[in-house]
Each structure stands twice: as C-alpha cells, then as structure tokens.
Amino acid sequence: MSSVTHEENMKKPVSQGGDEALIRRFSPASQAEPLKNAELLEKDEVEKLKDTGFDLSGEGRSGTFLMANCGVTKCACGGVRGVELMPVTEALKKYGWLKEYWWQLVEADKDAFTKETERGLDNGYFIRALPGERIVYPLQTCLYIRSDNTAQRVHNIVIAEEGSELHVITGCATHPHLTSGLHIGVSEFYVKKGAKIVFTMIHNWGEDVYVRPRTGVRVEEDGVFLSNYITLKGVKSIQTYPVAYLTGTNALARFNSVIVAPKGSHIDTGAKVVLEAPGAKSEIISRTISYGGRIIARGHLVGLAKGVKAHLECQGLILSEEGVIHAIPELEAHVADVDMSHEAAVGKIAKEEIEYLMARGLSEEEATSTIVRGFLNVEIEGLSKELNEELKSIATEGQKGM
Numbered sequence: 001m002s003s004v005t006h007e008e009n010m011k012k013p014v015s016q017g018g019d020e021a022l023i024r025r026f027s028p029a030s031q032a033e034p035l036k037n038a039e040l041l042e043k044d045e046v047e048k049l050k051d052t053g054f055d056l057s058g059e060g061r062s063g064t065f066l067m068a069n070c071g072v073t074k075c076a077c078g079g080v081r082g083v084e085l086m087p088v089t090e091a092l093k094k095y096g097w098l099k100e101y102w103w104q105l106v107e108a109d110k111d112a113f114t115k116e117t118e119r120g121l122d123n124g125y126f127i128r129a130l131p132g133e134r135i136v137y138p139l140q141t142c143l144y145i146r147s148d149n150t151a152q153r154v155h156n157i158v159i160a161e162e163g164s165e166l167h168v169i170t171g172c173a174t175h176p177h178l179t180s181g182l183h184i185g186v187s188e189f190y191v192k193k194g195a196k197i198v199f200t201m202i203h204n205w206g207e208d209v210y211v212r213p214r215t216g217v218r219v220e221e222d223g224v225f226l227s228n229y230i231t232l233k234g235v236k237s238i239q240t241y242p243v244a245y246l247t248g249t250n251a252l253a254r255f256n257s258v259i260v261a262p263k264g265s266h267i268d269t270g271a272k273v274v275l276e277a278p279g280a281k282s283e284i285i286s287r288t289i290s291y292g293g294r295i296i297a298r299g300h301l302v303g304l305a306k307g308v309k310a311h312l313e314c315q316g317l318i319l320s321e322e323g324v325i326h327a328i329p330e331l332e333a334h335v336a337d338v339d340m341s342h343e344a345a346v347g348k349i350a351k352e353e354i355e356y357l358m359a360r361g362l363s364e365e366e367a368t369s370t371i372v373r374g375f376l377n378v379e380i381e382g383l384s385k386e387l388n389e390e391l392k393s394i395a396t397e398g399q400k401g402m
Contacts (some may be wrong), residue, residue, distance in 0.1 A: 049171060
C-alpha cells in the first residue's frame with residue numbers, strides 16, 4: 001500500500017508555489033462581471049449546462065438554483081411544499097440556528113482552500129427538507145464559472161430533517177470558451193433520524209481548471225446518504241475526499257464515482273466513512289478510466305462499533321500508455337465484530353474481449369467503445385428512472401472525443 005496520504009498529495013506544489021499561490025493566481029469571483037438574469041445565457045452555455053444534468057427550464061425538478069461567478073441568478077422551488085431552497089447567505093441571516101451547522105463537519109482551518117472560503121465567501125445554497133416530507137423530484141443546482149481566471153468560493157448546507165427524503169442533482173461547470181479557473185466548494189450534509197439524501201454531482205470543467213471540493217456528512221439513526229460523483233471531461237486538477245460519519249444505529253452511506261481522466265488531468269478522489277454506531281453500513285465503489293491522465297482512487301473505511309458492514313471496490317481501465325491509476329484502499333477496524341472488505345483491479349481491456357466483439361461485426365473502435373460504455377455503467381441505485389436515463393446520455397456524450 002502506498003505511503004502517500006491525501007494530505008501529503010495536497011501539499012504538492014502548483015508551479016512550485018503551493019496552494020496559496022494557486023489561490024492568488026485567480027481573481028475573486030466578486031470582481032467578475034455578474035450575470036443579471038439566467039435568460040441571458042448564450043445557447044452554447046445552456047447546452048453545456050444540460051451536459052451537467054442542469055435544465056434551465058426546471059422541467060421535472062422540484063427546485064432550481066443557479067450561481068454564476070459570485071451571483072445567484074435563479075433560485076426557485078416552483079411552489080413545491082415541504083422544502084426550502086435559498087442562497088446560503090440569506091439563510092444565515094434568516095435562521096440564527098443555522099450557525100450550529102456552519103463549519104461543523106468541515107473545519108474552517110483545514111487547509112488553504114477552506115480558509116479562503118471562510119475569508120471570502122461568494123455564496124452557496126441552503127437546502128432543507130422539512131420533517132416527514134419526501135421530495136421525490138430532484139432539486140437541481142448549478143455552480144457555474146462564467147469568467148476566465150476566476151476563483152469561485154462556495155459553502156453549501158443541506159439538511160434532511162427527521163423522516164424526510166431529498167434528491168439533489170448538482171452540475172458544476174465553466175463557460176464553454178473559458179480556459180482557466182478555480183472552484184472551491186465546501187458542502188456539509190446533515191441526515192437526521194430516518195431521513196434520506198440522494199446527492200448526484202456531475203463535473204464538466206475546462207482543461208485548465210482547478211477544483212477543490214471539501215465535504216462532510218453526518219448520518220443519524222436509520223438515515224441514508226447516497227452520493228454519486230461523475231466527471232467525464234477534461235480538467236486540470238481535482239482534489240476531493242468527502243468524510244462521512246455514521247453516528248446512528250443502522251445508518252447507511254454509499255459513495256459511487258465514475259471518473260474519466262484525459263491526458264493532462266490529475267484527479268485525486270475518494271471517500272472516508274467512519275462507522276461509529278452498531279449496524280452501520282457503507283460502500284465506496286469507483287469506476288475509473290485513464291486516457292493519459294493520472295487518477296488516485298482512495299477509500300478509507302473505519303469500523304468503530306460492533307456489527308458494522310462495509311465494502312470498498314475500485315475498478316480501473318488504462319487506455320493510454322501515459323495513463324496512471326493509483327488505487328489506495330484502507331480498512332481500519334477498532335473492534336473484533338466487524339465485516340469489512342475491499343477489492344481493487346486496474347488494467348487494460350483484454351485483447352480477447354475486443355476480438356470477440358470484432359468477430360461479430362464490430363470494428364476495433366466500436367468494440368472498444370462498447371466495452372468502455374459497459375464499464376462506465378451509470379445505472380445508480382437511488383435515482384429515478386428518468387434521471388438514470390439522463391446520466392446514461394451524459395456518459396455517452398462524455399465518450400465523444402476521448
């Protein structure tokens with residue numbers, strides 16, 4: 001197992017200047033030209049946002065939130081009862097109790113990026129499902145960088161009150177013609193007793209964009225948190241390592257990721273789950289493909305209570321001689337009565353598989369594409385049939401130009 005920790009990797013210099021230099025390289029989003037109205041988005045912008053699962057019309061969604069640079073240009077729930085959606089800066093003014101959730105699952109001084117977000121917050125979203133309310137149609141959010149060389153600093157709070165259910169699909173993207181930017185996204189999720197959150201994040205950045213999500217999750221008794229993370233397009237660098245704490249009996253957390261790294265990309269991703277209560281369960285499952293980029297796929301399961309069950313799985317395909325996939329699975333048990341396992345496999349497509357499909361009339365390119373499409377299967381548990389179809393379409397689009 002590699003001795004390279006996530007924290008050590010994050011300290012690697014960017015142009016020999018480190019994280020602080022990376023932040024200083026970009027202008028604050030507050031200095032960028034604001035987007036006064038979402039209807040002013042250009043046609044190619046709207047199409048790119050659709051590639052992230054964000055539909056400006058709001059059809060089939062319970063609510064819509066769009067943040068462009070530092071400004072919230074659209075925020076509406078369309079009359080849906082039982083759920084609250086608003087800019088997080090407004091929520092902090094409206095609810096004094098929200099301070100009890102603010103910077104509780106992610107430390108404000110964790111690193112240079114969290115410090116920067118605390119120091120110069122642009123905005124973010126606040127989502128809350130009220131007790132007992134089950135919001136079946138997903139809320140959609142979009143964190144969009146529209147101006148070149150801009151740093152966007154976001155802090156989100158999502159709360160599913162006791163017995164509620166909430167589906168959120170968030171698309172993170174940059175302007176189609178943007179070449180460089182920095183996105184810092186702090187997110188804190190609170191799943192109360194018997195509640196459920198399904199959170200799907202689709203990244204669609206640019207080739208010289210740096211992305212630094214920092215995420216914390218707390219799941220109480222009988223609560224469920226399902227996270228789906230998808231990135232299929234070019235990006236310069238992503239570092240993300242969400243940490244979930246299963247504090248209640250029979251709490252469940254599942255992290256699924258589908259990652260493609262083109263040449264020039266460096267993606268350091270994974271998840272950590274701390275199973276603190278009896279009967280808690282967790283899965284971390286990743287599918288990764290390198291077309292010349294570097295992927296570090298991490299997973300860390302920590303069993304602290306009797307009767308917990310957890311599984312870690314990483315499957316990787318290398319489709320370029322320059323590609324690198326580094327799987328780092330970790331299991332940590334502090335009591336004897338736990339059921340924890342992991343498996344990891346990295347390699348290339350078997351020659352026999354391609355020959356088998358070619359013998360049935362496919363070209364080599366078609367055979368490879370078919371195998372890759374099957375490998376990237378994005379049929380994700382917990383999503384509606386319609387949303388799964390959207391993700392399949394996004395995956396198909398993502399293969400173009402690979």
